[in-house]
Amino acid sequence: MERIKQLTLVDDDDVFVYLTKKTIKKTNRVDLINDFGNGLDAINFLKENWDDVDELPDILFLDLSMPIMDGWQFLNEFVKINPFMAKKIHIYICSSSISPEDMAMAKTIKEVSDFIIKPIHKEKLLDLITSV
Known part of the structure; x- marks a missing residue:
């Protein structure tokens, strides 16, 4: 199985980040x-490292509800810079939202896996990591 060089979590929930990191590390x-x-x-x-394959993540887990810039605002910016990225980044929205509107909106953004x-x-984490 191929290794993932880099994975990025974009989430303001410290418990989620801690537990997800711990689980991912266990996969080795x-x-x-x-x-x-x-x-x-x-x-x-991402803007600072758009041309550096080694710095860019292979996978990005994105929360929707965050301070300063939420997940939707992030995606609006990402769509603009994505054509210039040195590699494909697989983006997974990870949200506690069960809103059909959020799910439908996510499907309209081709950058969201x-x-x-x-x-x-x-x-599920293991499935996501091994499917990239």
């Missing part, structure tokens, strides 16, 4: 896990 398939507490910090990181409702079970 991800070299580096970055996390950002809001979409603005994450999008700025899937919409996952929290909590994310260990098996």
